[in-house]
Amino acid sequence: GKRIVLASRPHGEPTSANFRLEDYTPPAPGAGEVLLRTIWLSLDPYMRGRMNDGPSYAAPVPVNGVMEGGTVSEVIASNNPGFAKGDIVLSRAGWQTHALSDGKGLAKIDPKIAPISTAVGVLGMPGMTAYTGLLEIGKPQPGETVVVAGASGAVGSAVGQIAKIKGARAVGIAGGKDKCDYVTRELGFDACLDHRDPDLAAKLKEACPKGIDVYFENVGGAVFEAVYPQLNAFARVPVCGLIAHYNDREARAPKWASSIMFAILTKRLTFRGFIVSDFAAMHGDFLRDMSQWVREGKVKYKEFVTEGLDSAPEAFMGLLKGANFGKQLVRVGPD
Numbered sequence: 091g092k093r094i095v096l097a098s099r100p101h102g103e104p105t106s107a108n109f110r111l112e113d114y115t116p117p118a119p120g121a122g123e124v125l126l127r128t129i130w131l132s133l134d135p136y137m138r139g140r141m142n143d144g145p146s147y148a149a150p151v152p153v154n155g156v157m158e159g160g161t162v163s164e165v166i167a168s169n170n171p172g173f174a175k176g177d178i179v180l181s182r183a184g185w186q187t188h189a190l191s192d193g194k195g196l197a198k199i200d201p202k203i204a205p206i207s208t209a210v211g212v213l214g215m216p217g218m219t220a221y222t223g224l225l226e227i228g229k230p231q232p233g234e235t236v237v238v239a240g241a242s243g244a245v246g247s248a249v250g251q252i253a254k255i256k257g258a259r260a261v262g263i264a265g266g267k268d269k270c271d272y273v274t275r276e277l278g279f280d281a282c283l284d285h286r287d288p289d290l291a292a293k294l295k296e297a298c299p300k301g302i303d304v305y306f307e308n309v310g311g312a313v314f315e316a317v318y319p320q321l322n323a324f325a326r327v328p329v330c331g332l333i334a335h336y337n338d339r340e341a342r343a344p345k346w347a348s349s350i351m352f353a354i355l356t357k358r359l360t361f362r363g364f365i366v367s368d369f370a371a372m373h374g375d376f377l378r379d380m381s382q383w384v385r386e387g388k389v390k391y392k393e394f395v396t397e398g399l400d401s402a403p404e405a406f407m408g409l410l411k412g413a414n415f416g417k418q419l420v421r422v423g424p425d
């Protein structure tokens with residue numbers, strides 16, 4: 091077997107020196123345990139947070155520990171009556187080719203419903219993040235305008251398409267023309283803007299002539315600075331991610347804080363941060379609605395696959411910079 095461990099903690103942008111590929115012999119499963127073989131490893135922006143030490147909503151990966159991550163895995167040996175050899179399961183096996191599990195936290199995946207990779211994508215954690223944050227906090231109404239960045243990515247692509255299903259206008263923000271073309275032509279967003287455009291604020295004004303009612307915050311940084319003056323009274327801002335800041339070395343000076351506070355007061359804005367697990371009770375609703383939308387072609391998804399566990403560090407570093415075009419996956423082993 092092979093595994094990738096956190097060799098050292100990054101200062102700023104991660105580099106390949108922060109990761110180490112190791113060979114190891116996967117242990118035999120003990121009583122009540124199963125041995126898993128990884129098929130798909132999901133790479134997600136939150137992993138950058140796990141590489142840091144210090145307080146957060148989740149514990150850091152220890153130095154020399156296996157990098158954490160969601161996987162789609164196959165049971166290849168089982169001493170657990172709940173799982174049979176050949177079962178496909180959603181697991182948190184991390185960046186490794188094999189893992190032991192006592193069965194807790196494993197969820198069986200039915201390969202007949204959808205391609206199994208969707209269990210870590212549109213029908214998994216990122217899809218659920220879009221669904222819960224948009225519907226529970228954003229609450230888009232017919233005719234309202236919803237803006238989301240990372241619009242071609244795992245979460246953002248679903249946010250805009252769900253906004254359309256709910257009768258709202260969807261305006262995406264993405265890195266570059268190819269991503270923007272995909273977002274409008276394939277995903278059916280009403281408009282999409284390039285966040286590297288120096289005239290982003292002016293372009294946003296054109297694309298949102300009636301202002302912005304919901305801003306689904308995935309990035310922070312310059313995108314937020316362009317968006318927030320255009321928020322309408324009573325706008326809702328689900329604060330989902332701040333990927334523009336994950337590599338910041340220190341907290342930014344709060345130069346915007348007072349003007350944001352004034353906007354929150356005078357426009358009666360709602361900002362609410364959330365972690366997808368806050369809405370675990372909605373998992374059944376999510377799976378029902380999202381599976382139906384995917385089946386009906388109302389929600390489309392795109393996967394960006396790199397081959398082999400060895401490709402994970404580079405793919406992860408790319409994900410933080412927009413090298414991915416769609417949900418970032420690593421194919422660790424054959425289906």
Ligand code: NDP
Pocket residue numbers: 134135136215216219239240241242243244245246263264265266269285308309311313329330331332333334364365366367409410411412413414415416417418
């Ligand atoms: P994506 O598939 O969207 O990939 C990340 C994308 O972020 C990149 O492709 C890039 O897209 C964009 N990006 C990177 N840097 C910047 C920047 N400086 N300005 C604008 N865009 C940037 O990832 P996910 O869909 O998995 O995650 C999207 C967001 O949702 C992240 O912030 C993530 O942390 C958050 N999240 C939060 C969860 C929660 O529970 N709160 C759960 C899951 C995700 P582009 O080329 O378009 O710039």
